[in-house]
Amino acid sequence: MKVATSHILVTGANRGIGKSLVEVALEFGAARVYATARDEESLHGLQSRFGDRLVPLVIDLTKPDSIVKAATRVEKLDLLINNAGVLSSAGLVSGRIEEIERDMQTNYFGTLAVTRAFLPAIERSRGSIANLLSVVALASMPGLGAYSASKAAALSLTQALRGELIKRGVHVHAVFPGPVDTDMAREITLPKTAPDVVARAIYAAIGRGEEDIFPDAMAQQVGGQWLKAPKEIERMFGAM
C-alpha cells in the first residue's frame, strides 16, 4: 500500500509517535488523515497546520461508545494505525492491580475494539492495519511486566487478525519499536530514536509489504536475535 493519496486513521495522534505518523503521512501526500485523541482540543495545532486534509475525531480506547461514534464518521479508509497506548510501569508482582488492568484494557481490548469498529471500512478498500506493539511483546521485561503482557496479548491479536483477514484482502502489520523519544519513554535511560524517524520507517516498511516491522536500530537488533534465538532475548530482557 502507498501512503500518497490514501485515507489513514491514527489513534493517539495528539503527541508522540502518533503525532509524527500524522505529520509524515500528510507530508507524503495522504489524501486525508483521521487523527484521533481523547481530547479534541489537543489536535487544534495539527488542524491549523494541515486544514481539511486532517479530520479530528475523539476516541478513548477505554470508552467503546467513543469508538463506535468515530467509526460512523469514516466512510473510506485504506490504513488503520492502532498507535494509542499506555505504559503504567507496573511490575506484575508489586504493581497496583488497577494499573495492570489499565494496560490490558487500553493496549489489548482498546486495540481490538478500534479494529472491529473500523474493519468494515478497511475491508471495503482491501486496506491494511498496523498495530504498534513493542520489542517487549516478544519477551517480557520484568519491570514493565504489565505493559509487556498487554503488548504480547496485542501481538497474539495481530497474528490472529493477520490469518483471518488476509482471506478478506486485508493486510495486517505488527510494529515492534525499541525506545522512542516520547513522553512514554521519559524514564528510560537507553538510547532513543526520534518519533519522526520511527514514523518514516513504519510507512516505508508498510510500503514494502513487511508483516513484522522493526523501525529503529535497537528493534532491528532485537528482532534479528529473536528470529535466531528467542530464548536469548528472554534472558537478556529478564536481566534488565
Ligand SMILES: NC(=O)c1ccc[n+]([C@@H]2O[C@H](COP(=O)([O-])OP(=O)(O)OC[C@H]3O[C@@H](n4cnc5c(N)ncnc54)[C@H](OP(=O)(O)O)[C@@H]3O)[C@@H](O)[C@H]2O)c1
Ligand atoms: N515510546 C516508546 O519507547 C515506545 C516503544 C515501543 C512501543 N511504543 C508504543 O507506541 C505507541 C505510541 O507510544 P508513544 O511513545 O507515542 O506514547 P505517548 O507519547 O505516551 O503517547 C501515547 C498516546 O496514546 C494516547 N492514549 C493513551 N491512552 C489512551 C486511551 N485510553 N484512549 C485513547 N488514546 C490514548 C495518548 O493520549 P493522551 O494525550 O490523551 O494521553 C497519546 O496520544 C504506544 O502503543 C506505545 O506502547 C512506544
